Amino acid sequence: MQGLKWSLCALLCLSIWEESHCRSSREARRTKEPSLQRSKRSPLNHDVKKCSYTFLVPEQRITGPICASTKGPEPDKDRVTRMDIADMREVLNKQGREIETLQLVVDVDGNLVNEMKLLRKESRNMNSRVTQLYMQLLHEIIRKRDNSLELAQLENRVLNVTSEMMRLASRYKELEARYAAMAGVVNNQSILISQLEEQCLRTLGRGDLPVVPPLVQVVPQNIPVNSRLTNEIQRDNNNQPFSRGSHMDTPTASPFGIDPPPPQGTLTSDGPFRDCYQVRQAGHTTSGMYLLKADGSDRLIQAWCEHGLDNGGWTVLQRRRDGSVNFFRNWENYKRGFGNIDGEHWIGLENIYNLGKQGDYKMMIELEDWTGKKVYAEYSSFHLESESEGYRLRLGTYQGNAGDSFSSHNGKQFTTLDRDKDAFSGNCAHFHKGGWWYNACGQTNLNGVWYSGGVYRSKFQDGIFWAEYGGGFYSLKSVRLMIRPID
Ligand SMILES: [Ca+2]
Numbered sequence: 001m002q003g004l005k006w007s008l009c010a011l012l013c014l015s016i017w018e019e020s021h022c023r024s025s026r027e028a029r030r031t032k033e034p035s036l037q038r039s040k041r042s043p044l045n046h047d048v049k050k051c052s053y054t055f056l057v058p059e060q061r062i063t064g065p066i067c068a069s070t071k072g073p074e075p076d077k078d079r080v081t082r083m084d085i086a087d088m089r090e091v092l093n094k095q096g097r098e099i100e101t102l103q104l105v106v107d108v109d110g111n112l113v114n115e116m117k118l119l120r121k122e123s124r125n126m127n128s129r130v131t132q133l134y135m136q137l138l139h140e141i142i143r144k145r146d147n148s149l150e151l152a153q154l155e156n157r158v159l160n161v162t163s164e165m166m167r168l169a170s171r172y173k174e175l176e177a178r179y180a181a182m183a184g185v186v187n188n189q190s191i192l193i194s195q196l197e198e199q200c201l202r203t204l205g206r207g208d209l210p211v212v213p214p215l216v217q218v219v220p221q222n223i224p225v226n227s228r229l230t231n232e233i234q235r236d237n238n239n240q241p242f243s244r245g246s247h248m249d250t251p252t253a254s255p256f257g258i259d260p261p262p263p264q265g266t267l268t269s270d271g272p273f274r275d276c277y278q279v280r281q282a283g284h285t286t287s288g289m290y291l292l293k294a295d296g297s298d299r300l301i302q303a304w305c306e307h308g309l310d311n312g313g314w315t316v317l318q319r320r321r322d323g324s325v326n327f328f329r330n331w332e333n334y335k336r337g338f339g340n341i342d343g344e345h346w347i348g349l350e351n352i353y354n355l356g357k358q359g360d361y362k363m364m365i366e367l368e369d370w371t372g373k374k375v376y377a378e379y380s381s382f383h384l385e386s387e388s389e390g391y392r393l394r395l396g397t398y399q400g401n402a403g404d405s406f407s408s409h410n411g412k413q414f415t416t417l418d419r420d421k422d423a424f425s426g427n428c429a430h431f432h433k434g435g436w437w438y439n440a441c442g443q444t445n446l447n448g449v450w451y452s453g454g455v456y457r458s459k460f461q462d463g464i465f466w467a468e469y470g471g472g473f474y475s476l477k478s479v480r481l482m483i484r485p486i487d
Contacts, residue, residue, distance in 0.1 A: 190215070190458075194459065213426065270282065271290055273290060273291070273293075274293070274295055275294070275355055275485070276316075287304070294351070295354075301347065309364075313484050314484045316347070318347065322343070322478075324343055328434060331416045331418050334414065335350050337349075361382050362483065362486050363382035363395070364480075364484070365406065365479070366479070369470065370454040370477045376401065377398060378398070379406065380396030381486065382395055382483055391413065392437075393411065394411070406444055408442060415435065417430060422438035422440060422441060423440040424438065424440035434447035434448045434462070443468070444467060445461065446464055446479050456473060464476045
């Protein structure tokens, strides 16, 4: 309460002093007197000065005893200051150490910050990489979906092609059946015509003519399809068989191997060899003409060695391919051989006999129809008996895809126009226009007349036929008879 009264008093005195000071200032400005008058006027405000003894009087004589009542002497002051300085130094040192510690912390924190920055940068890189991988994954998914679509389209196309193939196959079978029926009609008509011709001759009183051999009536299921049937069926055999060079069709490639057109004069300086198998063993791999000499024979043989078929080593005994050589010949010709070794030829019965008696041989007969298809008939063994036995045929068992039309000739002697050794009352060579191991007369006539186009029209079955493959009125395009030692 006492303090409050002192405070109020002090405020009152302060306001009075301020008012009087301001009034004296205004008076001073009004009177424009020097500041000396103000110092003279100060005794007039003595009552006010008594109230404000503590702070407001500027004279030095009042201040000492009143305001310094709590302060100590100066020597004490100096001693405390030195202690304070020591304390301060200690504090400063402490603070310095703390600053160093803080600096270390700051450095560590800076490293942490840098590390954090690096981690953030790495994180950003990882994010971009993840995004990139995600895009790649999306692309891959899209691509796979496209591939699966493409695959489905291809499958559809394959299915369509397959159904189309099946449709064509069934159509082909229909055509084959129709062709077989037509070929049967042709065969029957030929037989009927022959019978009618015979009846006519008898009616005309010429019944003393020789009996005609029975015609082959085999019409196999797989008749070679021939697009030229309608043209060739009307051809007469008298116009066809021996016109050299008029039917030089190039044979198609053999399904068994390479069959190039043989060059002339490929006879090697080696040899002679006992057979083409020995030629092959001597290292010759090119098909061509080679000189042979069978064991126990002084006779040199020019032969065609086939090395492009079934490992090679085949000695070709006979070849037909273009009708360039006449095969309607006598005994002596068939005994010695004729034709061109690099084309159509017959190697000779005596040569076949000499070759065959050297060892155990097998026979391969290769047939080609007019569509270029090749089939074969193989016989497990083959040799001929001597001329005194009429070069009797000795065959083993059949295997192949041409059908067996040769076994019925097994054990038969060779017949030519001038030497009839067949089982028929007449001469089969006369009717079939060739030389062969005729029976009465037989299921095959590979030395017959070379007709162009396949199915032919003839009074007798004199074409190059193989009854099990095409029937008696289908003349094959090319034929080869070959032998090789049994493996
Ligand atoms: Ca006879």
